[in-house]
Each structure stands twice: as structure tokens, then as C-alpha cells.
Amino acid sequence: MKAIWNGAIGFGLVNIPVKIYSATETTKLDLDMLDKSDFSNIRFKRVNENTGKEVKWENIVKGYLMDDKYIVLDEEDYEAASPEKTKILSIDQFVKEEEVDSVYFETPYYLEPQKNGESAYRLLLKALEKTGMVGIGTFVLRESEAIGMIRPYNDEILVLNRLRFDQEIRDYADLKIPAQKAPKPAELKMAVSLIEQLSQEFDPTMYKDTYSDELMKIIKQKAKGKNIKARKAQPAKEGKVIDLMAQLKASLNTSKSKSAS
Numbered sequence: 001m002k003a004i005w006n007g008a009i010g011f012g013l014v015n016i017p018v019k020i021y022s023a024t025e026t027t028k029l030d031l032d033m034l035d036k037s038d039f040s041n042i043r044f045k046r047v048n049e050n051t052g053k054e055v056k057w058e059n060i061v062k063g064y065l066m067d068d069k070y071i072v073l074d075e076e077d078y079e080a081a082s083p084e085k086t087k088i089l090s091i092d093q094f095v096k097e098e099e100v101d102s103v104y105f106e107t108p109y110y111l112e113p114q115k116n117g118e119s120a121y122r123l124l125l126k127a128l129e130k131t132g133m134v135g136i137g138t139f140v141l142r143e144s145e146a147i148g149m150i151r152p153y154n155d156e157i158l159v160l161n162r163l164r165f166d167q168e169i170r171d172y173a174d175l176k177i178p179a180q181k182a183p184k185p186a187e188l189k190m191a192v193s194l195i196e197q198l199s200q201e202f203d204p205t206m207y208k209d210t211y212s213d214e215l216m217k218i219i220k221q222k223a224k225g226k227n228i229k230a231r232k233a234q235p236a237k238e239g240k241v242i243d244l245m246a247q248l249k250a251s252l253n254t255s256k257s258k259s260a261s
Helices: 075-081 118-131 185-197 209-221 242-258
Strands: 003-010 014-022 060-066 071-075 088-096 104-113 133-141 144-153 159-164
Touching: 003 118, 003 133, 014 118, 088 144, 104 118, 118 133, 118 144, 118 159, 185 242
Parallel strands: 003 088
Antiparallel strands: 003 014, 014 104, 060 071, 088 133, 104 159, 133 144, 144 159
16 A cells, blocks of 8 residues: 555644555446447547637646636645645544544545554554544645544554535535424334344445446456346335335334344
């Protein structure tokens, strides 16, 4: 793995030198866009919409449309707006992890201690575990300011979760949310029973993204000249009034049958 950030965590008066590594990777296949007629690669060009001519990278600028007029920005404008460059991820506060709603979670990164930072790194990891807290602070990544949440992972490493800023979360006021009408007590009791019956410890290995594997199987079969039949998508059920109690009872019975088998 290649480090994408090199700096230090500011923990009170203690600085912990660390490197940041991406904790995730895509499993999607890298597919090329081709011309259907002869399978030639498709190339994209940057074209002036008025002249139809291709524009070189050095002649391209960026602008913001305001009052039907473009305000063009240059490098000095970007520099003036950029946060102060720093190599310190300073922890500003410690909070309970459950207080940070998952809607704010963006990207996870691994934190690796650098030379002479191992003891302080382990101290912070153990202190967070013991208190059940996570550290929140800001840092600069690729010229942009970001919020980070530092937490222990698997009792052996610190993970940095990049968080979204509050203004990035969209308001859902315009959505048609059901009125806050209390469910029937019997239905609620049945729903709670179903949840309890299906409750278990979370095991992420139970869930696999099989799409790329299945697609690769199809690619290999087509390479051998075999015809592939597409699966038919299950039609969505039309919205209609349902008998919740009947569905809940059926769900409980199905769940019990699976548990017994």
C-alpha cells in the first residue's frame, strides 16, 4: 500500500507521527468503452461547443456561472481559498462513537505509526478503547480541509474515518415521510419479536459483492463462444394496503423454519 498522507496526530501536547493509507479498494472490473462496429477504443476530446475544435489542456480554465456571466478563477484564487497547509491532524474533541450518525461517514483510512511514535500510538488506541470514545479533528488532504474521526479497529490499529461536513447533508423536508402515527401495539410487539429472532452479531464476511465474479465468469464463457441467457428481474410489487399482522406472522414462521433447519 502507498501512503496518501504523512504527518502527525495532535493528542493534547503529544504528537504521534503517522502515515495514512486507504483502507478500501474497488472490486469492479475495469471495462473499456468500444465502438460497436469494430470494437475500437473510444477516446474523449475536450471540444469548444461554439467552434467544435479540440481545446488543449493549457488553454482550459474553470469558471463559476453567476448572473449569466462566468467568473473565471486562476491559481491565486484557489490558493487564497485553500486552508492553511499543515501536517497535523489535531484532535479537537472526544465524543461517544454512537453520537456520530453514519450519514456523516465517508471514507475509511488506516493509520500507521512512524518511527518513535509507536508507544504514543498504542497509548491512544488503548485509551480510546477503555473510554469508548473517538477523536474528532480536522486535517488537510489534497488541498482540501476534511473532518476526521479516529477510532480503534480490531484492537490493533487506529482507523481514520473521513466525515462529511454538516452542510453536505441534504434536507429531507420535501420528502413525503409518513405521519408520526403510533403503530398498533400488537403489530409493534410482533415486529420487535421478529427483530429479536433475527438478531445476531454482525459478521461482514457473510456479505459478498458477487457481481464482478459473475461478470468474469460470463466473460470467460463468451470467450469460449457460449451464449449467455440474462436473468429476468423480479417485478416490484405494486403499492397497496397490506395486512401487517399477517405479514409479520408469516415472517416469524419463516424465520423459525430457517432456524430449525
